[in-house]
Amino acid sequence: MSSYQISVPDSALEDLKQRLSLARCPDELDGSGWDYGAPLQDIKRLTEYWKTGFDWRAQEAKLNQLPNYHRRIKADGFPELDIHYLHQTSYDAKSIPLLFVHGWPGSYVEVTKMLAALRQSTNGVSFHVVAPSLPNYGWSEGVKQKGFGLKEYATICHRLMLSLGYDKYVTQGGDWGYMITRSIGLLFPESCLASHINMIRSDGPPKWTQNPWQALQHAVTPYSKRDKEGFERSRWFLEEGTGYRLEQSTKPQTLGYGLTDSPVALLAWIYEKLHDWTDEYPWTDDEILTWISIYWFSTAGPTANLRIYYEATHTTTAAAVHRNRTNQWIGKVKLGLCYTPKELSVIPRTWGRTLGPVVYESQKQKGGHFAAWEIPDEITSDLQNMFGKGGPCYRITGSQSKL
Numbered sequence: 001m002s003s004y005q006i007s008v009p010d011s012a013l014e015d016l017k018q019r020l021s022l023a024r025c026p027d028e029l030d031g032s033g034w035d036y037g038a039p040l041q042d043i044k045r046l047t048e049y050w051k052t053g054f055d056w057r058a059q060e061a062k063l064n065q066l067p068n069y070h071r072r073i074k075a076d077g078f079p080e081l082d083i084h085y086l087h088q089t090s091y092d093a094k095s096i097p098l099l100f101v102h103g104w105p106g107s108y109v110e111v112t113k114m115l116a117a118l119r120q121s122t123n124g125v126s127f128h129v130v131a132p133s134l135p136n137y138g139w140s141e142g143v144k145q146k147g148f149g150l151k152e153y154a155t156i157c158h159r160l161m162l163s164l165g166y167d168k169y170v171t172q173g174g175d176w177g178y179m180i181t182r183s184i185g186l187l188f189p190e191s192c193l194a195s196h197i198n199m200i201r202s203d204g205p206p207k208w209t210q211n212p213w214q215a216l217q218h219a220v221t222p223y224s225k226r227d228k229e230g231f232e233r234s235r236w237f238l239e240e241g242t243g244y245r246l247e248q249s250t251k252p253q254t255l256g257y258g259l260t261d262s263p264v265a266l267l268a269w270i271y272e273k274l275h276d277w278t279d280e281y282p283w284t285d286d287e288i289l290t291w292i293s294i295y296w297f298s299t300a301g302p303t304a305n306l307r308i309y310y311e312a313t314h315t316t317t318a319a320a321v322h323r324n325r326t327n328q329w330i331g332k333v334k335l336g337l338c339y340t341p342k343e344l345s346v347i348p349r350t351w352g353r354t355l356g357p358v359v360y361e362s363q364k365q366k367g368g369h370f371a372a373w374e375i376p377d378e379i380t381s382d383l384q385n386m387f388g389k390g391g392p393c394y395r396i397t398g399s400q401s402k403l
Helices: 010-021 040-052 056-064 108-119 150-163 176-187 212-220 225-240 243-250 252-261 263-276 285-296 304-313 323-327 376-387
Strands: 068-073 081-088 096-101 127-132 169-173 192-197 334-339 358-363
Touching: 010 040, 010 263, 040 263, 040 285, 056 285, 068 150, 081 108, 081 150, 096 108, 096 150, 096 176, 108 127, 108 285, 108 376, 127 150, 150 176, 150 304, 169 176, 169 376, 176 192, 176 323, 192 376, 243 252, 243 304, 252 263, 252 304, 263 285, 334 376, 358 376
Parallel strands: 096 127, 096 169, 169 192, 192 334, 334 358
Antiparallel strands: 068 081, 081 127
């Protein structure tokens, strides 16, 4: 295990400033607000601040204070990749190893607000936290071959945990973190003993032929006001918010030319999601530009992270894991579900129980897609309640070693 130091070259910073100074913005319709996408006034303000006021070196120094490491990990059929990850051990050697997996357009930094609390023993439980930059993201190496899909992402994360001496562990994730940790549970249930997820999807209402008990519960449980509001949120996303997904799932290379050449294009592409996918979270300009800068300066570049959308939906062999499979029953991993009102898909709890053996559920009054960043105390509390004394997964992993 080798420590890792983030060090963006001065030449990359100068290149960014030059590109920002030459940026051209489109016009905008009067009164359009957010209806047509990221507002011109916001993008102009953020572009100017990125160019003249934002201090990447200060943010880089903060990121380097985290427990950064890297090591080479291999997925079958692909060369070894240099994987960056955070590894914060708890003070108690018997703490539960927790794999935190981010999604798009997030990164490993989403876990950072929870690190201090997860390290401390609360309710009889503490955690050793491992939070990788996924391949193609952040400071991890990019993939140069076709076909690196959910199975390979899951394998990299699983083998990272094994390499750290954690042969039994639990997971937490949303977005691609949801699909990857679900894939880990499908492929490696002997090691992944429980998962907590904050993005909850399903194939629809429970079916009598597949989930008879859940189907009975669903049949006798009327939809609540919250359920109906959730359907409306899900409808909005499907009708107004999925254009990015179609492009990234079908022609990521074409989109990548714009995002790689223009930092303003990357800013607008991601900033829109930070606004639309959160529950009125009060983003600061420094937060926004740190998130965007991690993508701009990433080891693999601003295009590589898009390709997971293509690979996860274009699987070609029976051994591969399609993204739709993660929305179906996975029976060997205990499951904790966290429902937030401004997630991209907000489904009734009877639907969520079709995903696997649900042992813990929570419904939040606030929060959106980036729950670990928006409501870190709530996610931390879920983990402490699910795995702590009196919880359904107390001492689930037993004593663990660490390297």
